[in-house]
Amino acid sequence: FDSKSLANNSPQIVKLIGKLDRKKLHLTLSKLIQRHESLRTYFVLINDEPRQKIVEDFDFNIEYFNCSHEKIEGVINSFIRPFDLNKAPLIRCGVIEIEENENVLIIDLHHIISDGISGEIMLRDFMDLYNDEEIPELSLQFKDYAEWLQREDSQIMISLQKEFWLEEFSSFPEPIELPRDYLRPNKKTHEGEILNIELTQEHSKQIKHLADENDVTVYMLLLAVFNIFLSKLCNAKDITIGIPVAGRQHDDLEDIIGMFANTLPIRNFVNRDICFEEFLQSIKTKLLSCLDNQDFPFEELVDELSLERDTSRNPLFDIMFV
Numbered sequence: 001f002d003s004k005s006l007a008n009n010s011p012q013i014v015k016l017i018g019k020l021d022r023k024k025l026h027l028t029l030s031k032l033i034q035r036h037e038s039l040r041t042y043f044v045l046i047n048d049e050p051r052q053k054i055v056e057d058f059d060f061n062i063e064y065f066n067c068s069h070e071k072i073e074g075v076i077n078s079f080i081r082p083f084d085l086n087k088a089p090l091i092r093c094g095v096i097e098i099e100e101n102e103n104v105l106i107i108d109l110h111h112i113i114s115d116g117i118s119g120e121i122m123l124r125d126f127m128d129l130y131n132d133e134e135i136p137e138l139s140l141q142f143k144d145y146a147e148w149l150q151r152e153d154s155q156i157m158i159s160l161q162k163e164f165w166l167e168e169f170s171s172f173p174e175p176i177e178l179p180r181d182y183l184r185p186n187k188k189t190h191e192g193e194i195l196n197i198e199l200t201q202e203h204s205k206q207i208k209h210l211a212d213e214n215d216v217t218v219y220m221l222l223l224a225v226f227n228i229f230l231s232k233l234c235n236a237k238d239i240t241i242g243i244p245v246a247g248r249q250h251d252d253l254e255d256i257i258g259m260f261a262n263t264l265p266i267r268n269f270v271n272r273d274i275c276f277e278e279f280l281q282s283i284k285t286k287l288l289s290c291l292d293n294q295d296f297p298f299e300e301l302v303d304e305l306s307l308e309r310d311t312s313r314n315p316l317f318d319i320m321f322v
Helices: 022-035 069-079 116-130 142-149 152-168 201-213 218-234 276-291 298-305
Strands: 012-017 041-046 049-054 062-066 091-099 102-109 238-245 262-269
Touching: 012 116, 022 062, 022 091, 022 116, 049 142, 062 069, 069 091, 069 102, 142 152, 152 298, 201 218, 218 238, 218 276, 262 276, 262 298
Parallel strands: 062 091
Antiparallel strands: 012 102, 041 049, 091 102, 238 262
16 A cells, blocks of 8 residues: 555664674574574565565675764664565675774564564573574474465364454444544644553552452453543544554464464444453453454455545554554
8 A cells, every 4th residue: 555654664672882893784684584494484466466475595794884873763764664575585684883883783574474473482592592592493484384374274264253353343333533632634744642651560450350250351351441541532433443453373473484474353332331350351251252253364354345435544443552
């Protein structure tokens, strides 16, 4: 939809203290890209269908910069730029030298080949390889997972999950209309602000205690509170909130870099005639049933529902809870 957007860039920034061996850094990153096929993957359209291709030989260069502490943010912002999905690797690396023994490592890659857990795997493997530690070879790659998804038994399982989600959205939820100061833009821009609120230790204890009392997780409890908050704020009963799931349902997928994550649209009806504890149990039941059906891709659900697309909104939900 927007080839110049940076919304799908997934940068990681790490401060490195100590003398940096540039030759070893390049060798380490090359080994990392060689180890994970996802980092050597690019995408082409064949008959208007996307296909992944994996290269064996790749050109990889590290971009080096020198600057003061005050100018680091500007260098990082200029380093993060759009990717061309037709060219591998979909990963870039930069190093900002601040002083002789202080550097900043920037690794930027496209979300199509990685997710949040992939970032953790990549950092762990990078540190192990740089420190000359032995790491076991990978028995599977992302393409093996993709092939497994296409198997007949997997497709049967996913088709059953599809029925669950089509039933969940047999009617379409109304968009959540937040009270706001300005008109919504015609096209979403991904611009925004971050507001940090830190709970006290006492509040945290009370939340955990309330969750234990009701035999739910803290996540379920806070999701219930968030639904009620939105219901009151928007004067609405039908609330749909997106939640991310890791999508790594099997132990063999724990060490693979790739885009496994999925998004689940969780739909709840806030009934003001019941007490909070009853609503909390309904949230628990709904969340567990949705998690049992988490393999059906969100984008396929959007296609199946034939939703009328609105460039100012995300399909099905506008709010995520992470």
